[in-house]
Amino acid sequence: MAHPTAANVEEELQAQVLVWNHIFQFISSMSLKSAVELGIPDVLHHNEGHPISLSRLASLISITPNRTDYLRRLMRMLVFTGCFANVSKEGEEEEYVLTPVSRLLVKGKDTGISPFLFFQMDPVMQSPWQSLGKWFHSDEPTPFAKAHGVEIFEMGRRSESLNRMINQAMACDSRLMAKALVEHHRDAFVGVKSLIDVGGGTGSLAAMIAMTFPSIKCVVLDLPHVVTDVPKGGVVEFVGGNMFEHVPPADAVLLKVREPNIVYHNLDGCKSHVI
Numbered sequence: 575m576a577h578p579t580a581a582n583v584e585e586e587l588q589a590q591v592l593v594w595n596h597i598f599q600f601i602s603s604m605s606l607k608s609a610v611e612l613g614i615p616d617v618l619h620h621n622e623g624h625p626i627s628l629s630r631l632a633s634l635i636s637i638t639p640n641r642t643d644y645l646r647r648l649m650r651m652l653v654f655t656g657c658f659a660n661v662s663k664e665g666e667e668e669e670y671v672l673t674p675v676s677r678l679l680v681k682g683k684d685t686g687i688s689p690f691l692f693f694q695m696d697p698v699m700q701s702p703w704q705s706l707g708k709w710f711h712s713d714e715p716t717p718f719a720k721a722h723g724v725e726i727f728e729m730g731r732r733s734e735s736l737n738r739m740i741n742q743a744m745a746c747d748s749r750l751m752a753k754a755l756v757e758h759h760r761d762a763f764v765g766v767k768s769l770i771d772v773g774g775g776t777g778s779l780a781a782m783i784a785m786t787f788p789s790i791k792c793v794v795l796d797l798p799h800v801v802t803d804v805p806k807g808g809v810v811e812f813v814g815g816n817m818f819e820h821v822p823p824a825d826a827v828l829l830k831v832r833e834p835n836i837v838y839h840n841l842d843g844c845k846s847h848v849i
């Protein structure tokens with residue numbers, strides 16, 4: 575049997591490091607979720623840009639002293655991944671401030687995306703990943719259906735709390751994108767008098783367009799259980815329906831989906847373009 579050379583051993587050790595990196599990547603997202611649950615971005619935000627020391631942070635989020643060292647470890651992980659910054663001097667107690675990443679996770683801000691984080695980290699969304707391998711050998715259309723027996727939007731129809739979680743997650747994701755769309759792609763709306771946002775959820779993207787371009791009549795088409803509880807009488811009109819059966823005609827169709835080709839064939843009534 576050939577003896578392993580130093581080069582082989584080094585290569586294997588490097589490979590093991592990479593495997594461990596892959597195995598433990600979930601720690602990064604789960605740590606971020608914990609930090610947002612604990613309200614760490616909110617506490618740092620309310621200190622108006624001034625750093626907060628580890629011990630003060632522990633007290634502000636009501637952590638018992640015997641957990642402070644674990645909080646330090648959590649923060650070290652999140653500083654390493656760019657979610658917070660440690661601005662203390664060498665040898666002094668850690669002091670933290672927000673970064674552009676954690677600024678997005680402050681609750682109650684217009685552009686906050688913590689609902690999207692909680693949705694993606696929820697066991698409902700995590701469990702399909704557990705059966706991804708088995709899904710390849712199954713007849714189920716998606717890993718979600720393999721894990722839950724139904725597709726996500728059907729499950730949302732059956733569960734009010736999941737429906738709310740999906741809608742809030744989609745809406746906060748869209749608010750940020752809406753700002754970029756109306757600020758940097760104004761050309762796309764020139765000459766448009768009516769627009770339909772297909773699968774537009776609770777209308778955050780359409781509302782931003784309607785407020786920026788008041789001459790455009792904006793309509794959202796989404797599943798009936800999604801649009802039922804949306805407050806009516808605002809700048810956007812809501813239609814409950816199935817995009818695979820009928821899409822009301824409009825000058826422009828807005829699609830924020832991963833697979834637009836599957837819905838193009840239902841858009842015959844549209845005079846103009848797909849944004």
Ligand SMILES: C[S@@+](CC[C@H](N)C(=O)[O-])C[C@H]1O[C@@H](n2cnc3c(N)ncnc32)[C@H](O)[C@@H]1O
Pocket residue numbers: 727744745747748772773774775776779795796797800815816817818830831
């Ligand atoms: C990924 S979400 C995007 C939501 C919204 N466009 C946004 O960005 O906030 C997909 C949306 O499509 C809706 N949807 C799914 N199937 C649909 C169908 N057959 N007809 C109409 N809407 C549908 C869902 O309810 C959901 O609101």
